[in-house]
Amino acid sequence: MTVVRNEMEMGENSPDGVLFEKTLATMYQWHNYGKSTIGARADVENVDIARLQAFYRTYYQPDNATLIVTGKFDPAKVMAWIRADFGRIPAPKRALPRLYTMEAVQDGERSVTLRRQGGVPLLFAAYHIPPGAHPDFAAIEVLGRALSEAPAGRLHKQLVEKSQAASVFSFAAGLADPGFMIYGAQLAPGQSPDAARDSLLSTLEGLAQQPLSDEEVERAKARWLKDWELRFSNPETVGVALSEVVALGDWRLFFLQRDRVKAVTTADVNRVALERLLPANRTLAQYIPTDKPQRAPKPEAVDVAAQLKDFKGVAQIAKAEVFEASPANIDARTRRFELAPGLKVALLPKGTRGDVVTASLTLRLGDADSLKGQEAVAEVLTQMLDKGTANLTRQQVQDRLTALKAEVQWGRRDRMGGADHHDTGAPARGH
Numbered sequence: 001m002t003v004v005r006n007e008m009e010m011g012e013n014s015p016d017g018v019l020f021e022k023t024l025a026t027m028y029q030w031h032n033y034g035k036s037t038i039g040a041r042a043d044v045e046n047v048d049i050a051r052l053q054a055f056y057r058t059y060y061q062p063d064n065a066t067l068i069v070t071g072k073f074d075p076a077k078v079m080a081w082i083r084a085d086f087g088r089i090p091a092p093k094r095a096l097p098r099l100y101t102m103e104a105v106q107d108g109e110r111s112v113t114l115r116r117q118g119g120v121p122l123l124f125a126a127y128h129i130p131p132g133a134h135p136d137f138a139a140i141e142v143l144g145r146a147l148s149e150a151p152a153g154r155l156h157k158q159l160v161e162k163s164q165a166a167s168v169f170s171f172a173a174g175l176a177d178p179g180f181m182i183y184g185a186q187l188a189p190g191q192s193p194d195a196a197r198d199s200l201l202s203t204l205e206g207l208a209q210q211p212l213s214d215e216e217v218e219r220a221k222a223r224w225l226k227d228w229e230l231r232f233s234n235p236e237t238v239g240v241a242l243s244e245v246v247a248l249g250d251w252r253l254f255f256l257q258r259d260r261v262k263a264v265t266t267a268d269v270n271r272v273a274l275e276r277l278l279p280a281n282r283t284l285a286q287y288i289p290t291d292k293p294q295r296a297p298k299p300e301a302v303d304v305a306a307q308l309k310d311f312k313g314v315a316q317i318a319k320a321e322v323f324e325a326s327p328a329n330i331d332a333r334t335r336r337f338e339l340a341p342g343l344k345v346a347l348l349p350k351g352t353r354g355d356v357v358t359a360s361l362t363l364r365l366g367d368a369d370s371l372k373g374q375e376a377v378a379e380v381l382t383q384m385l386d387k388g389t390a391n392l393t394r395q396q397v398q399d400r401l402t403a404l405k406a407e408v409q410w411g412r413r414d415r416m417g418g419a420d421h422h423d424t425g426a427p428a429r430g431h
Contacts, residue, residue: 011038015287019112020182024125026112027180031103053425061092066246070239103128103178110283115290121187123197124285125204128404129181132174132248138260139272140181144170145220146212146269147204148183152219158203159185164196176248181276193286201284204277208341211270221261228258253301321351367409378412385410 011017021036028034038044055070067086071080097159106128113353130136148170150156159165173179181202185196231237238254323329335347352358365371386408388394401408 001044001047004038005041008041008044015116015289016122016186017081018116019114019122019124019285019287022112022114023182024180025282026110026285027106027126027128027283030176031101033103033175033177033179033411053168058094059355060098061094062086062089063092064096066243068239068242068246070235070242072235091295109279112283112285114285114287115293116287116289117289117293118290119287120189120287121191121193121196122287123165123193123200124182124185124283125184126180126182126283126285126304127278127281129172129179129276131178132245133176133250133253133309135260136268136272137172137174138257139268140172140276141224141257142217142220142264143212143263143269143273144172144181144183145223146216149223151178151218152216154216155183155185155200156197156205159196162199164199166191166266168200174244174248174260184401193288197284197286201279201282205279205282207273212273213264214266217264217266217269221264224261225258228261291300317354318351320353323350375424382410382412 003303011158024036025034067082069082086366129140145153147153150160152166159168164187166188167186168301169186170181170183170185172181183200185200187193187196193224204376231241241254242251245251330348333348333350335349336345338344365378366374386394386397388397392400
């Protein structure tokens with residue numbers, strides 16, 4: 001635990017690493033890609049051994065592992081070693097949990113701001129993309145290089161060469177489920193974050209007006225394919241690359257991706273840019289160095305038992321009377337009389353919880369003919385009844401009702417066009 005916590009603290013001292021975590025947390029509302037793999041500090045410090053053992057027994061099993069051997073070796077000898085060390089492990093009887101969470105399409109711009117001491121301003125523009133095995137991922141890779149690589153990349157020309165940023169970069173995460181691509185800019189002291197942000201977004205989301213040219217796409221493809229060849233010539237890097245594509249579903253994707261990049265066209269790259277580099281699909285993240293960042297109090301748990309240690313309840317309030325609400329009982333207890341000038345009154349005396357009194361006043365204002373065309377007037381009148389009087393403001397009315405512990409509702413009911421309408425105005429606060 002202490003080793004992991006130390007690693008966590010090292011990461012917390014990196015503004016770009018923390019901004020990256022917060023960017024994904026803002027992008028993903030449901031999928032676990034939005035959760036940092038190292039976990040929350042409270043989880044690292046408090047996880048119990050039983051949960052660790054259960055996780056280990058579920059996932060650290062042969063059917064959930066891949067063994068990759070690279071370099072110069074004798075295949076027969078290595079296979080013998082593998083059988084001796086791994087072949088004797090029994091196959092698990094449990095079934096791996098089926099993961100089914102799929103992040104919904106983002107439906108509006110999102111943003112996150114990180115303020116800490118030290119460092120330089122940093123900007124991320126992140127967009128959702130398809131899984132790494134998707135045919136469009138090749139175009140996404142080429143798009144990133146065409147936009148960010150120096151010296152020909154559009155972001156480099158727009159931000160770095162115009163002294164709006166010290167450097168620009170891009171990264172596309174090819175994952176088993178729909179992933180993300182991030183375009184970023186790191187600023188030098190004195191450079192304007194606002195100007196850099198505007199240039200970053202206008203360049204990325206302005207490809208509809210200024211699509212990439214064949215020259216830009218072919219240059220980006222050539223660089224990508226050169227890097228693939230260099231990586232393939234190194235046993236260590238090819239082993240790591242294979243482990244990544246195995247996680248996407250099949251080791252052969254490593255070679256399929258190469259072939260897809262070779263075949264990708266300028267039209268493919270521009271289409272993907274128009275589909276993905278959208279404001280509604282964007283999460284903008286900013287790191288703003290701040291000498292004295294303001295922080296809310298540190299979250300802490302509450303010991304409820306300690307809070308209630310000296311609590312003493314108040315005297316018991318009146319209980320509700322046991323009363324059978326049958327028509328006969330209601331009719332037998334109801335008292336009816338009339339008050340001048342013609343107000344009909346019906347009273348039902350009954351013990352209530354807390355001695356609450358409920359009253360209803362009905363005013364009959366006309367018939368269908370006299371009220372014809374007055375529906376809007378009645379609606380406005382209903383909404384205005386608690387908004388103040390000639391002598392009391394709206395707040396004074398509300399304060400008076402609150403002092404009386406009263407809740408008042410205003411409504412109307414009419415018979416127009418064969419339909420009933422019953423609208424209730426905003427109730428006063430209280431009981």
